[in-house]
Amino acid sequence: MAGDQQLSLLLDSAVRFPLPNGLRFSYGTSGFRSDGSVLASTVHRSGIVAALRSLKTRSTAGLVITASHNPVCDNGVKIADPDGSMMDQSWEPFANAIANAPDPNSLAQLVLQFAKDEKIPLGGAQSAEVLLARDTRPTGEALLEAAKQGISSIIGAVAIDMGVLTTPELHWMVRNWNKGTRATESDYFAQISKSFRSLMELAPNENLNLNAVEKKLIVDGANGVGGAKLEEIKKNIIGLEIDVRNTGKEGEGLLNEGCGADFVQKEKFAPSGFCSDDLGIRCASLDGDADRLVFFRLIPNTNNKIELVDGDKILSLFAIFIQEQLSLLEELPARLGVIQTAYANGAATDYLRNLGLEVIFTPTGVKYLHEKALEYDIGLYFEANGHGTVLFSKEFLSQLELVNSELTSKMPGSEKQRAASRLVAVTQLINQAVGDALSGLFLVEAILHNKGWSFQKWCDLYQDLPSRQLKVKVADRTAIETADAETRVVKPSALQELIDTETAKYTHGRCFVRPSGTEDVVRIYAEAATQDSADSLANSVAQHVNSILGSDIKA
Ligand SMILES: CC(=O)N[C@H]1[C@@H](OP(=O)(O)O)O[C@H](CO)[C@@H](O)[C@@H]1O
Ligand SMILES: [Mg+2]
Secondary structure, eight states, X not given: OHHHHHHHHHHHHHHTSOXXXXXXXXXXXXXXXXXXXXXXXXHHHHHHHHHHHHHHHTSEEEEEEOOTTSOTTEEEEEEEOTTXXXXXXXXXXXXXXXXXXXXXXXXXXXXXXXXHHTTOOOSSSSOEEEEEEEOSOXXXXXXXXXXXXXXXXXXXXXXXXXXXXXXXXXXXXXXXXXXXXXXXXXXXXXXXXXXXXXXXXXXXXGXXXXXXXXXXXXXXXXXXXXXHHXXXXXXXXXXXXXXXXXXXXXXXXXXXXXXXXXXXXXXXXXXXXXXXXXXXXXXXXXXXXXXXXXXXXXXXXXXXXXXXXXHHHHHHHHHHHHHHHHHTOTTSOOOEEEEEOTTSOHHXXXXXXXXXXXXXXOOSSHHHHHHHHTTSSEEEEEOTTSOEEEEEOHHHHHHHHHHHHHHHHXXXXXXXXXXXXXXXXXXXXXXXXXXXXXXXXXXXXXXXXXXXOOHHHHHTTOOOOOEEEEEEEESOGGGOEEETTTTEEEESHHHHHHHHHHHTTSTTOEEEEEEOSSSSXXXXXXXXXXXXXXXXXXXXXXXHHHHHHOEEEEO
C-alpha cells in the first residue's frame, strides 16, 4: 500500500520534469553541470537522490545549485553528505542512472529497486531532510523549485531552503546541523569573525612590523555570491580594510566574466575592475561560488599582468604556520599530511618536502584530496587552482583542547600557550567541511599578520617552475587511462613512452596527460626550467596525443 503510494507520487512528480531529448548527464568531480536551461530533470532527480541519501544515513543531507566558475548560462547541482563532504562516491552510479532514466516509469523503478538493494525504508516510516541552497545564477530559482519537488516525491522527505549561499556555507551548515551545533548563516559569519579576531590577537608582538603588512586587501568577488557575503562578514572585522569589487551588483559585470579565481589563475591577468591605481596592494580573487581562492598583486608597467599566489602557495603558508605552532608543543604529537595533485607546481612540492613534510598525491578533484586528508591528524590539501582546506581529526581536536586548557591555567601568556591557542583558532576559522574561499582568505590574512610577512615575503617562499597547460579535443577521451595519481598513461601504452622521450629532453621537465573530469577534453600539463621549454614540451606532447587519438590543439 505504502509502496503504491510512493510509486504514484514518484510518477506524478517525474512527469513534470521530462528528460531533454538526446542529452546525457554525468555526475563528475563537481556534480552535474550543463547549460542551466536543460537541467530541470537532473536537479529534480538529484533532489530524489539527496532525499534517499538522508533516509539511508538517518541524517540531514544537502543539495546546492551552482556551476562555480563556469559561465552565467551554465548551472549545476551537487549533493552534500551529512558530514558536509561531497556525496559518497559509491552513490554516483545510481545518481547517473536516475539522471538518465528515459521516462517516469523507468525512473520510479530504478528508485524502488535501489531502495530495496540499499535497504532504504520508503513509505514514510522514517523522515528525511535536505538543506538546499543556490548561487546567484538566473536559472537557480527555477532549478531550486525542481529540487524541492524531487525531494517531496519521497514520502516523509522535507526540503529546507537555506537561501542564496556560497557552496562552502551550505556544506558547513549541513555538517553543523547534523552535529546539533549552530548552523545559520549568521553563526557562520560569527564563527569566522570571532576566530579571525582571536588569531589576530595572538600575533607575537616582536613579529609585528606593521609597515610590512599592508592593512588593505582588495577582493574580486567574481560577480558571484561570495562578494556579498564578504561585505557582511567585513562589518565585524577589525585590523583589516577590505575593499570588495565585482560583487555582482548592477553595472559591475557578469558572473565569472573577465574576473574570478579561475580567470586570474589561468590568465595571470588582473580581473576587470582592477587598474594601476591598485599597484602595491594585496589582492585576492574568489570564484563564482566562493570555494576557490587565489591572491595576486599587479606588476608595474605591464598592462595589468599579475604576480600570482595560487593554491600551492596558500597551502605552503598554512603548512609552515601549523608546523611552527606544533614545534612549540612537544606534548601534542600530530601526523601531518599534505595532499596535492599532479597540477601542483614542482617547486611547491620540493619546498614542502624540504620542510620535512609528508606530501601525497591523489587524482584531480577535491573529493579525492579530501578523502586522503581525513587519514591524518592534520590533513592539509589544496589544488593549484585554489580549492582546499585543513582538516583536523577528532582525536587531535580533543588532545589540542586538553593541552590548550592545561597551558591556559598553568602557563598563561607563555609562547607554548599562545601556540596552542593559535592552533585552536585555526581549527575554528578554517572550514572543516570543504574548501572555502572566505574562511581561507581570513586564515591567510591572520597568518601574514602573525608572521609579520609582506606579500613579497610570501611570494618569495619559492619560485614556481614555468609551466604550460593545453587541452585537446579528441574523439573519445576515455581512451586514455592513467595510473599513479594520473601522472602516467597506461593506455594507450605507446603514448607514455612518447611522453617519457619528450620529457627527457628538458631540464626539470615533467609532463602528464589525463582526460578531464568536467570537460570533453584531454588536458596536457608540462613543466620545465624555462617558459619556452615548458611550452615546447606541452606542444610536442599535444601533437602526440593528436596523432594517437585524433584531435585539434586548443590553448
Ligand atoms: C586542471 C584543473 O584545474 N582541473 C579542475 C577541473 O577538473 P578537470 O577534471 O581537470 O576538468 O575542475 C575540477 C572541478 O572544479 C577541479 O577540481 C580541477 O582541479
Ligand atoms: Mg567553485
